[in-house]
Amino acid sequence: MSQASLESVVFDRAPCDQLQVLDTDGNVVSPELEPVLEDETLRAMYRDMRFARRFDERAISLQRQGRVGTYASLAGQEGSQIGSTYALADADLLSYQYREHGAVIARGLPWEYLLYWLGHEAGNAALADLEIFPLNISIGAHLPHVVGWSWAAQLKDDDRVGVVHFGDGATSEGDFHEALNFAGVFDTPTIFVCNNNQWAISVPRKAQTASQTIAQKAHAYGFEGVQVDGMDPLACYVVTQAARAKALEPTDGRARPTLIEAVQYRYGAHTTADDPSAYRDEAEVERWRKRDPIDRFESYLRGRDLLDDGQIETIEANIESTLSELIERAEAVTADPRAIFEHVYDTPTQRLERQRKTLEQYRAEHGDERLLEDE
Incomplete structure (x- = not known):
C-alpha cells in the first residue's frame, strides 16, 4: 500500500471508529491494513510481548519478596507498546510514563533497566543510548x-519523530493540553500515544472526560487523532507507521503530529501498592482478558504457520534464561549511599551539604554495613 493510501485508510475515519486489524481470535478483519512484515520481525514482536509479560510477573514477584521497590504492571498492554515501537526507526526518540516497559524491551532492554526499580538512578541513565528519555513518574509532565x-529536531532538519506514551489519566493534566496545543501550532513531528487502560488508579475513564473518545481531543488543537485497538499489535503498528509518515513525509506538504488513543486494559493493580478489588469487578477484568494481545497474536502467527509449540518452548526457555541473568546481574550491584545527594541541585544547598557531612561522619564511625542494617 502506498503512503498516501495508508494515511487515507488510517485517518479518513471518525475518531470513534476504532481501527483494528486482528479480531479477538487472531483473524484478519481489515486486510487492507495488514502490514507487510518479515516473518522474523513478526516472531520477534511475539517474543518481545511474551518477554514483557514474563518480565512483569518476575518484577511483581521480586517486589513481594522485598527485592524491588514499588512497581507498575503492564500486563494486558503489550500489544500497544510492542506494536507501536516496532513501527519506529531506532533513532526516533521514545519517552514513556512508568508502565510502558514493553516499549523499552522492543528497543533492546538493557540489563541496567532493573536497577531503577532497585533504587539505582543508573537504570535511567542507561536508556539514553537507546534514544529513550528517563522514566517519568509525575503524570503528564514529560509531554511538553x-x-x-x-x-528542535524539525528545526535542525533531523528526520526523527518524538513518541510520548502516557495514560488516560494524564489527559486531565494541564501538561497534556499545553503539549498538544504547542504541537498543533508549530507542526512538530510528535506522536502522542495515550494508553487508555480504562483506569487512572481508581478513577474510571468515564470520570476523566465527557468526550466520546480521547482521540477526538486532537481536533481542538488542529491535528488528527485516531482510536485503535490497543490489544491488537498489528493495528498499533500500522497506525504508528502512518503517524510517523505524516510527521516526516506528509502527502499534503505539511508535517503534522498525531494523537493515538490505544484502547486496552490493565489486568493487574495500578502499582504493587494498589488493590484494584476495591474499585473494580473481577468479571470486568475477565471480559477484557478474552481480548488478550498475546493470545490473539499467537493465533495469527500459528494460522500463518510462523509459530508452533516447539518454537514457543524455545522462546520461553530463552526468556527465562535472559531474565535470570538480568536479575542476577542487577542484584549484584551495590548502592553507594552518597549517590542520594547527586543531581538534587546544580549547586548543593547548605542544608544538603550538612546532610552529606552527617552521612560521611556516620560511615566513618560505623561503616557501610551498619548503615545498611539501620535502613
Whole structure:
C-alpha cells in the first residue's frame, strides 16, 4: 500500500471508529491494513510481548519478596507498546510514563533497566543510548519536553519523530493540553500515544472526560487523532507507521503530529501498592482478558504457520534464561549511599551539604554495613 493510501485508510475515519486489524481470535478483519512484515520481525514482536509479560510477573514477584521497590504492571498492554515501537526507526526518540516497559524491551532492554526499580538512578541513565528519555513518574509532565525535542529536531532538519506514551489519566493534566496545543501550532513531528487502560488508579475513564473518545481531543488543537485497538499489535503498528509518515513525509506538504488513543486494559493493580478489588469487578477484568494481545497474536502467527509449540518452548526457555541473568546481574550491584545527594541541585544547598557531612561522619564511625542494617 502506498503512503498516501495508508494515511487515507488510517485517518479518513471518525475518531470513534476504532481501527483494528486482528479480531479477538487472531483473524484478519481489515486486510487492507495488514502490514507487510518479515516473518522474523513478526516472531520477534511475539517474543518481545511474551518477554514483557514474563518480565512483569518476575518484577511483581521480586517486589513481594522485598527485592524491588514499588512497581507498575503492564500486563494486558503489550500489544500497544510492542506494536507501536516496532513501527519506529531506532533513532526516533521514545519517552514513556512508568508502565510502558514493553516499549523499552522492543528497543533492546538493557540489563541496567532493573536497577531503577532497585533504587539505582543508573537504570535511567542507561536508556539514553537507546534514544529513550528517563522514566517519568509525575503524570503528564514529560509531554511538553517531547514536543520541545520534536520541534528542535524539525528545526535542525533531523528526520526523527518524538513518541510520548502516557495514560488516560494524564489527559486531565494541564501538561497534556499545553503539549498538544504547542504541537498543533508549530507542526512538530510528535506522536502522542495515550494508553487508555480504562483506569487512572481508581478513577474510571468515564470520570476523566465527557468526550466520546480521547482521540477526538486532537481536533481542538488542529491535528488528527485516531482510536485503535490497543490489544491488537498489528493495528498499533500500522497506525504508528502512518503517524510517523505524516510527521516526516506528509502527502499534503505539511508535517503534522498525531494523537493515538490505544484502547486496552490493565489486568493487574495500578502499582504493587494498589488493590484494584476495591474499585473494580473481577468479571470486568475477565471480559477484557478474552481480548488478550498475546493470545490473539499467537493465533495469527500459528494460522500463518510462523509459530508452533516447539518454537514457543524455545522462546520461553530463552526468556527465562535472559531474565535470570538480568536479575542476577542487577542484584549484584551495590548502592553507594552518597549517590542520594547527586543531581538534587546544580549547586548543593547548605542544608544538603550538612546532610552529606552527617552521612560521611556516620560511615566513618560505623561503616557501610551498619548503615545498611539501620535502613
